[in-house]
Amino acid sequence: MFRYAATLCLIGLLAACPEPHDHDHHGGAHCEQHSDCGAGEHCMEGTCQGMHGGGTDAGRAPVDTYVAGLEKSGAMGRVVLTLVESDPLPRDLTLYTWQLLLTDTEGNPIDGARIVAEPRMPDHGHGTHPQFTEATAVDGAGRYELADMNLFMAGVWQINIVVTLNGADDAGASEDQLNFRFDLEG
Numbered sequence: 650m651f652r653y654a655a656t657l658c659l660i661g662l663l664a665a666c667p668e669p670h671d672h673d674h675h676g677g678a679h680c681e682q683h684s685d686c687g688a689g690e691h692c693m694e695g696t697c698q699g700m701h702g703g704g705t706d707a708g709r710a711p712v713d714t715y716v717a718g719l720e721k722s723g724a725m726g727r728v729v730l731t732l733v734e735s736d737p738l739p740r741d742l743t744l745y746t747w748q749l750l751l752t753d754t755e756g757n758p759i760d761g762a763r764i765v766a767e768p769r770m771p772d773h774g775h776g777t778h779p780q781f782t783e784a785t786a787v788d789g790a791g792r793y794e795l796a797d798m799n800l801f802m803a804g805v806w807q808i809n810i811v812v813t814l815n816g817a818d819d820a821g822a823s824e825d826q827l828n829f830r831f832d833l834e835g
């Protein structure tokens with residue numbers, strides 16, 4: 650087939666010329682781990698993908714410097730989520746439990762929300778197990794706890810958090826989302 654295409658090429662049908670150097674890179678070579686892929690690629694869902702390819706992971710955003718009481722505003726402007734305390738401090742590769750405070754933008758505690766965290770490593774294209782951790786309410790004053798998130802690898806972890814608020818009326822639930830990003834030394 651290649652010989653045939655090359656022959657067409659020689660007799661002047663330039664459009665039929667094969668481009669052997671350009672094709673196999675975009676299909677995504679099969680892989681099982683990052684080291685199976687080339688430089689600038691990572692292994693995601695069984696194929697090698699370029700690092701700069703959009704998606705939901707924003708790999709180049711700055712990381713957070715941890716302080717107790719770190720606040721994040723939701724992208725929709727509905728909530729503010731405070732990381733009251735991380736145990737342990739974001740550095741080790743282990744199970745993390747986070748104490749959270751959920752308020753509206755005026756600082757009023759919000760109870761009865763559903764808070765689900767999904768830890769991801771944006772630069773590697775993978776998450777953790779279990780994939781999602783749902784927070785439990787702690788004391789009914791806007792306090793919640795995320796227990797035992799397994800941040801098992803050194804590097805940047807982005808903890809994507811979706812907050813679902815119960816509607817005050819029959820209009821139903823509304824969502825907001827935010828993330829925390831920490832670079833774990835390991």
Ligand SMILES: [Cu+2]
Binds near residue numbers: 770773
């Ligand atoms: Cu990783």
